Amino acid sequence: MNRSGPPVPVVRLRDAGLSFGNRTLWKNLDLDINAGEFLAVLGPNGSGKTSFLKVLLGLQPLSGGTVTINGRNVQRGSKDIGYIPQQKSFSPGTPLRGRDLVGLGVDGDRWGLRLRRKPVQRRVDRLLEQVGATSYADEPVGLLSGGELQRLRAAQALATNPDLLLCDEPLLSLDLHHQQAISSLIERRCHDDGSAVVFVTHEINPVIEYVDRVLYLAGGQFRTGTPAEVLRSDVLSEMYGSRVEVLRSHGRIVVLGIPDATTHQHGESEGDLGPA
Amino acid sequence: MDLRSFFDAVFDFSDYGELLPLVSNSIWAAAILGLVGGLIGTFVLMRDLAFAVHGIAELSFAGASFALLIGVNVVVGSLAGSVAAAVLLAVMGLRARDRNSIIGVIMPFGLGLGILFLGLYEGRSANKFGLLTGQIVAVDTVQLNLLAGVAAVVIAALLFIWRPLTFASADPDLAEARGVPVRVLSVVFMFLLGLSVALSIQVVGALLVLSLLITPAAAALLVTSSPRLVVFLSVLFALASSVGGILLALGGRIPISPYVTTVSFAIYLVCRVIRRLRGGHRHRQLSANTATAA
Numbered sequence: 001m002n003r004s005g006p007p008v009p010v011v012r013l014r015d016a017g018l019s020f021g022n023r024t025l026w027k028n029l030d031l032d033i034n035a036g037e038f039l040a041v042l043g044p045n046g047s048g049k050t051s052f053l054k055v056l057l058g059l060q061p062l063s064g065g066t067v068t069i070n071g072r073n074v075q076r077g078s079k080d081i082g083y084i085p086q087q088k089s090f091s092p093g094t095p096l097r098g099r100d101l102v103g104l105g106v107d108g109d110r111w112g113l114r115l116r117r118k119p120v121q122r123r124v125d126r127l128l129e130q131v132g133a134t135s136y137a138d139e140p141v142g143l144l145s146g147g148e149l150q151r152l153r154a155a156q157a158l159a160t161n162p163d164l165l166l167c168d169e170p171l172l173s174l175d176l177h178h179q180q181a182i183s184s185l186i187e188r189r190c191h192d193d194g195s196a197v198v199f200v201t202h203e204i205n206p207v208i209e210y211v212d213r214v215l216y217l218a219g220g221q222f223r224t225g226t227p228a229e230v231l232r233s234d235v236l237s238e239m240y241g242s243r244v245e246v247l248r249s250h251g252r253i254v255v256l257g258i259p260d261a262t263t264h265q266h267g268e269s270e271g272d273l274g275p276a
Numbered sequence: 277m278d279l280r281s282f283f284d285a286v287f288d289f290s291d292y293g294e295l296l297p298l299v300s301n302s303i304w305a306a307a308i309l310g311l312v313g314g315l316i317g318t319f320v321l322m323r324d325l326a327f328a329v330h331g332i333a334e335l336s337f338a339g340a341s342f343a344l345l346i347g348v349n350v351v352v353g354s355l356a357g358s359v360a361a362a363v364l365l366a367v368m369g370l371r372a373r374d375r376n377s378i379i380g381v382i383m384p385f386g387l388g389l390g391i392l393f394l395g396l397y398e399g400r401s402a403n404k405f406g407l408l409t410g411q412i413v414a415v416d417t418v419q420l421n422l423l424a425g426v427a428a429v430v431i432a433a434l435l436f437i438w439r440p441l442t443f444a445s446a447d448p449d450l451a452e453a454r455g456v457p458v459r460v461l462s463v464v465f466m467f468l469l470g471l472s473v474a475l476s477i478q479v480v481g482a483l484l485v486l487s488l489l490i491t492p493a494a495a496a497l498l499v500t501s502s503p504r505l506v507v508f509l510s511v512l513f514a515l516a517s518s519v520g521g522i523l524l525a526l527g528g529r530i531p532i533s534p535y536v537t538t539v540s541f542a543i544y545l546v547c548r549v550i551r552r553l554r555g556g557h558r559h560r561q562l563s564a565n566t567a568t569a570a
Contacts, residue, residue: 057453077455085449093497095318095506096446108443109454112436140501141446156450 008071009034010080010164010196011056016065018051024220025051027064031215031224035163036194038187038210040201040227043217044258049200052217053166056198057083070163077109082157082195084167084186087150087174092142098152099124099137105156127155131185147178154185165189167199171206179206186210204231205252227253288527295526303522305415308427309479309488310518314511315434316472317493318503319465322445326490328365328466331379332473334386335361337482339474340407341393350407351422355474361386362470366463390482410481410533423475430471437461442503479518480533487537488514495540495547513543 009032017027025048033039041049054060055067058076067073070080090096096104102124107114114120128134133151136144144152150170157165167186171179187210190197199207204214204227214230216223218239223230230236231253236244245256320329339357343350361382368378390407415423434441443451444458445465452458476488492513496506521536528535 058455059452075455077453081453083450083453085453088449090446093321093494094446095322095497095501095503096442097501097503100503101447104439104443104447105450105454108439108447108451109456110439113438142501153450 007034010037010070011198012066012068012071014066016055016067017063018048018055018060019063026217026220026222029065029222033164033196033198035196036191038190038197038199038207038212039215040199040204040207040211040213041215041217042201042204045202047217047219049217050168052215053083053168053198053200056164056166057081079160080163082160082162082165084150084153084157084165084170086169086172087146087153089146089149090141090144092140094140094142096141097138098133098141098144098148099128101141101152102127102133102137102155102159105159123159124155127159128152130158131155132181145178147174147181150174150178150182151185154182158189163195165195165197167197167201169201170199171201171203183207183210208251208253231255285530286528287524288529290527292527299522299526301415301417301420303519305420305423306479306518306522307515308424309475310515311511312427312430312472313476313488313518314492314514315431315507316469317489317510317514318496318506319434319441319445320469320489321493321497322442323462323465325469326486327376327379328362329469329473329485329489331365331383331386332358332361332470333477333482333485334383334390336386336470336474336477337407338386338389338393340477340482341390341397344399344407345393345397349419349422351419351474351478354407354477355426355471357386358474358477359467359470362466362473363463366466406481406531407477408481408483409531410479410484410536415478419478423478426471426475430468430475433464433468437464441465480536481531484533484537487533487540488518491537491540491544492517495544498544498547498551513540516543 011031011033013029013031016029016031018025019027041052043049051060055062056069056074058074058078069075069078103114103120106120106123106127124137125134128137131151131154133148133155136148141149141152153170165186170182170186174182183206186197186199187207189195190210199211201207204211208227211227213224214227216230216236216239218236219241221239223235223239231246233244233246236246236255236258240259242259243257247254247256320326336354336358339360340350340354342357343353364382365375365378368374394407440451440456441461443454444456444461448458472489473485476485480487493506493510495513496509500506500509517536517540520539522532524539525532525535
């Protein structure tokens with residue numbers, strides 16, 4: 001253990017709260033996310049999971065409290081952050097190949113034309129190799145499968161060598177094989193390279209063995225802790241205000257009895273933290 | 277009309293050498309517009325704005341006919357009309373579905389206004405027809421300079437916002453997360469699109485603007501997905517259509533636009549055939565299936 005001083009957490013939230021109108025998604029949230037920590041954000045639709053990511057991305061201001069990343073206030077477009085969105089396919093006519101998509105992650109936010117191409121090409125090639133996407137790098141993005149696209153998304157997110165990786169349901173609508181490939185990519189980035197990972201999901205089982213801590217949002221409240229501490233019948237029952245059953249079987253977790261979410265305002269797709 | 281007189285009307289290359297210098301202004305204008313159309317067309321397709329281009333063109337037509345009626349520069353009138361329409365769309369119709377209904381509302385109104393102004397206009401009737409279907413043979417040096425100036429502004433601005441605009445057009449969610457000012461870019465792009473539509477109207481008229489702003493880029497997309505090659509081919513196709521159209525039209529008695537639209541359509545057809553011969557999507561899907569099976 002390096003004892004040269006207390007480590008600065010990658011993300012620090014203090015007394016943070018978020019509400020829309022008179023509806024409070026969460027409040028009084030104190031949370032530190034450290035380098036190399038894998039945090040899963042769970043909760044029903046409309047509980048503010050995606051908004052939590054938007055706060056960290058600087059796209060959504062807090063209603064109260066503070067949030068810092070690497071000790072600085074959040075800032076839109078920070079190079080400290082990589083972002084993997086939900087899988088969404090491109091229209092077949094999109095004039096981009098796989099490598100161009102990754103290239104946008106490298107310098108797509110800069111003005112003007114790309115004048116020096118060689119350094120960018122080398123960087124893109126390395127990133128493609130890192131995520132195992134070299135074989136289809138020259139295919140049009142509109143023809144790639146969901147799993148192939150998510151590998152490119154991972155490469156795109158790693159382009160700035162971020163300290164914090166934000167993932168918004170990155171496994172949604174992928175087959176099991178690709179779910180494993182993508183989640184282990186993210187896990188390696190977290191535990192081998194020391195990035196902090198915030199992984200928003202409604203289904204914890206595909207990443208259960210990687211998760212260090214859970215942030216569970218529901219009913220205007222939150223709980224944090226290890227999966228064993230939070231994913232318990234009594235904890236979730238208290239949050240939902242009704243009987244919720246958490247069952248464990250062969251290392252997998254099944255939650256029964258979650259009341260239907262009443263709001264869908266974040267455009268999340270359907271499905272609660274539920275059976276696999 | 278028999279076949280012979282049809283061909284006499286459509287193609288007549290006698291005195292070609294003497295005609296050419298007389299229309300050098302028009303050829304320059306066509307080249308400028310081809311360049312602008314080819315460049316902006318790829319973004320129009322990426323942003324799914326083909327219908328918007330059509331709507332902007334009708335308002336541009338209204339502006340141009342109003343200018344004709346009150347006796348000011350037609351290019352200025354058409355610029356004013358299309359920029360107003362484009363910015364209106366940019367502000368009101370951020371979502372595609374809203375945008376399409378707004379365009380559907382604006383378009384007939386613009387066309388109606390234009391016809392009203394033309395109905396009140398008592399000058400040469402060729403001028404009236406030209407606004408709808410193209411009139412480039414009449415480009416004078418003042419107009420050419422105006423066209424070139426506006427085109428230079430559009431091209432310079434496009435080059436400056438090229439990368440973030442590509443990012444925001446193809447991948448808006450991620451671009452926003454990376455700090456690209458997606459909304460500002462969308463308004464700026466609509467403004468530039470308005471300028472480009474107004475320019476293209478001077479060549480092919482309000483009804484046929486799509487042949488310079490959409491068809492070349494759509495044809496390019498059929499044969500490649502490399503962003504650089506798409507832009508290069510799109511510009512090349514647009515130039516071939518606009519300049520080629522004029523060169524073919526010189527001797528005939530009919531307006532220029534059918535030549536432009538036909539060349540541009542022919543290029544599109546050729547690209548479709550090339551794509552079909554290469555196997556298009558099916559080839560890729562087949563190789564993807566074998567890859568997952570392996």
